Amino acid sequence: MSRLVRVGEVARELGVTPARLRQLADSGVVPSERSPGGHRVFDPGAVRSALARRSSSDFTQPRWTEPTWERLLPLAGLQEDAVWRDVVVDVLQDRLSPEGRSTAGYAFTEMLNNAIDHSGAADVRVAVWASRLEIRFEVSDDGRGALHHLQQRLGLEDAYDALGELTKGKTTTDPEHHSGEGIFFTSKAVDVFTLESAGLRWTVDNVRQDQAVGASDIDVGTRVRWEMDPATTTPIADVFGAYTDEDHQFSRTRTVVRLFGIGVRFVSRSEAKRLMRGLDRFKEVTLDFTGVEEVGQGFVDEVLRVWPRKHEGTLVTPVGMTGPVEFMVRRGLPSAAQPSGTGDA
Structure with a gap:
């Protein structure tokens, strides 16, 4: 008898988001069944066989084209929670599960607040791509650059050294006003997180459970992108719990x-x-x-x-x-x- 597993396990094996796997199943690219409890389940062997019979474009076609919502906003006096409310009203509305709304709201306001407080830029570009199965966010500016700024303020050797510090958590250029937790926890809470600055790209892929550093064309300013499943059932409290103690300290x-x-x-x-x-x-x-x-x-x-x-x-x-x-x-x-x-x- 074939082994039937839940969407998350197969998605990790293939290196795609659970939302992308559901999309492939909905479009008939891969087979799936329903468990007695109503959950979608997959035969990993049947999924691999189905994908082997398809052209690569069926599986890797571009998912991100023009944003669903995009704004260039002046940073002076900007409030991240007000922008988030606009995004919810204009784009997201009922697209998010309760857990998805909590995670998306946390990530969005933390990343936009970083641009407001640290970038030194005049404007910030905010973009959202939204579908029933996947959501992608982007916050970018042409300011001083997260890694250059961290390198200078902490007296580090180079931008690569600054990136290493950033990945640890509790790293900030303004400890009196910021805990240094926003980027760390956002990178753990979403499916795929990418930060680009100083010619470097740091990617945290929580689907593959992997991280990587590569080259980026973003040399001036900072670009942060993240993708998530709007139907996620993982509470953000679980993400915090993995890195906090009984006193709720990081x-x-x-x-x-x-x-x-x-x-x-x-x-x-x-x-x-x-x-x-x-x-x-x-x-x-x-x-x-x-x-x-x-x-x-x-x-x-x-x-x-x-x-x-x-x-x-x-x-x-x-x-x-x-x-x-x-x-x-x-x-x-x-x-x-x-x-x-x-x-x-």
Whole structure:
């Protein structure tokens, strides 16, 4: 008997959003059934076979053309909540589930507020693409640029270094007025999140459960885009809960090691120090070694022995190691701190 699974599992395997998979099923590109409870379920093998018989354009056709809603707004005196109300009234209305509305509202107001408070630009461009199955948002400006600004204010080496700091959470140029949580939690709450600045593109793909850094044509200013399923049933409180403690404090973070270097090899103590900088702001730090092919003794010693001894209030847990990396990490850990496995902790 075929194994029937829910939309989220198949979507992750294919690397598409659940909304896109539903769209393919509705259009007859892939087969689906209904469970006794009324949920749409899929046979992964049948889905792969159906896609193999179709041309690539059936699966990868462009989804984003002209925005459904677009405005160029002067930043002076702009209020993000007022713009959000306009978007809801003009475009979204009843398109969002209660959970989707909470997530979309949080992400939209946080990202627009960043442009208002930090960009130094005269105007901001806001765009929304909306359909029954998917919604995409964009906030862009031609101001000082998020990464250039962070680099200068924090005295960092370059924009790539600034991006590394941004991915950790609690990173802000204005700690008296901002917590540094908006970008971090928005990137975790939506399906796909992209920030472009200083010629770099940071993508957080929560469908594939992956992150990547690449080149961007945005050198001046900042462009932030995110996509989400309007019918999501995941409460945003669950996203916050994964990184907060019993006192609701943002005390946990997950750092992807591969984002902090060029390539997949990390051998020096200087790389380790850059990776660990500022992580003492958290009580628990998960270091994700997924995709890393080689680590040196000095790197491991700094990350897993030297740094934890200097910051005893922070628990460091490595995950995602395989092969030689797992060997070096286990060799470098104190015996009491040995990880229980190579998967997520």
